[in-house]
Amino acid sequence: MEWPEVVWTEAWQVTSLQGEPRREGDDQPPARFFQMLRRAGENVEAARFLASALPRLRAVEWLRGVIALLAPDADASTLAALDAWLREPSDALRRAAFDTALPLPPEDPAKICATAVFFSGGSLGPEDAQSLPPPKTGTGQLVAAGILHCVFSTAEPPVALAEALDLGSAIATRTRKPS
Template identity: 40%
Template sequence: MTAILGWPASAHDAEPPEAVFDRLRAEGRDDDAAMFLGQALPRYEVVAWAVQTVRDLAPPDLAPRDAEALNAAVQWLRDPSDSRRRAAFDAAAEAGDASPQRMCALAVFFSGGSMAPPDLEPLLAPKDAAGKFAAGAVLTAVTRHGQREEGLRKALTLGEALAVGSEDGRP
């Protein structure tokens, strides 16, 4: 896992994911914990984590194109079909360049399936792409929210709930 994140090898590499996550939190490395969750969660759950966090922290005056990108991600969560995955990509292309809503839609697109147009030979996304976009969406959303520490703490709690299958992890 640490290799995917680009972290140097450490004595903790053999630990189970939940121990790594707990250690990062205990050390106050919440940004790293978010990036770790982005790789540790299954792809569907990582998108659900990002979407719920971004939706919870979205400003009331959200730009329409950003709202459309987030809605495309929500629609994919309801029906994770290839057509909805591709619709999320189209919505992401119209959203703000660095918006967390755009990153949610891109996490959907890179969650599986081919990146190539449907009529071409399949081209699979890198395995870490969906998680990186999801974690980026979470970190951007909490930063823009204005109460970064509290927002990130809530996001990590939600991600942990999704990891253990708790009812609190509401996709």
Template identity: 35%
Template sequence: MSTAPQSGKPPKTVAELCQVAELGEAAAQLATPEIAAPDFIQAMVGAEEFPDAVKFLAFSLPKRESIWWAWVCARRASGATPPPVIKAALDATEKWIAQPTDAHRRAAMAAAEKADFGTPAGCAALSVFFSGGSVAPPEAPALEAAEYSTAKAVAGAVTFSALSGDPQGASEAFRSFIAQGVEVARKIRIWEPAS
């Protein structure tokens, strides 16, 4: 899959996103009333508030696009020959991105559990499970995930991806992954005014 999937959804304001994403004080202080989302992200990157920039993007993007972003970051962080459980989580996430069915969503959760939620691939697969549908076992009464569970798992996957390599390269990894998330947002035009 070489391009981000398309679905587009109206974004929330910068102030609303700061609140729901629970950004830290230093990042939130960069959010002036008139700042546009892309400029706010750049300000956070400039201030090296990387985890908050990741969170802001994860909460800005529609679910499927944010999961695609998490998957790409996790795939890069996992290397060319990841362990089988990591590869299985990446494959399950990719399968759901291509065909977002409930069966694929539940398969992603099974793969996430085996990979461990503390790995980039496990967290990306977990974000799939939270994307919609019941999080209860199939035989139990339906139970929806909390509203921002997908965004939180995506932010975790991207942050874990940036921190999973050489600590000296974490800043550069964050910058690269954030730039990729911004590119996804631009491609689906979430920051353009509604016409």
């Protein structure tokens, strides 16, 4: 099954952004490479790959879904701000989600997700300052970190990681509804 919203045509385009060397099979489409990683039991790598391959909005949607699944005690006000941004990904809501999460400890999954949102676009600097664009890989790296944090905070990380990857795969294969 293909990933309709993923712009990459070959997996190496994603892995090279992650600083990974070329490897066998990375000339395949991203969806096939992801399945290859999963079949090989490289599930942590599969999570890192998917987080970087997905469009930023979909990657954040995936992390938000994993938080709902594996970390239901994450900060409710930040989760509400994240949900608002996912419904309407505006710059004001991007900043609001990040601002809501600022007081949280760094390991809170909602804070990690809000930081991924903040790095998804727009400027990292103050609104009234010169634009400071985020790094291209920031959202994917933060989403992967958030996914893995949620997974490895459970009693059964292998089971949780499989569930998270299944959810991510479902998001990747879904066709967005027209607005």
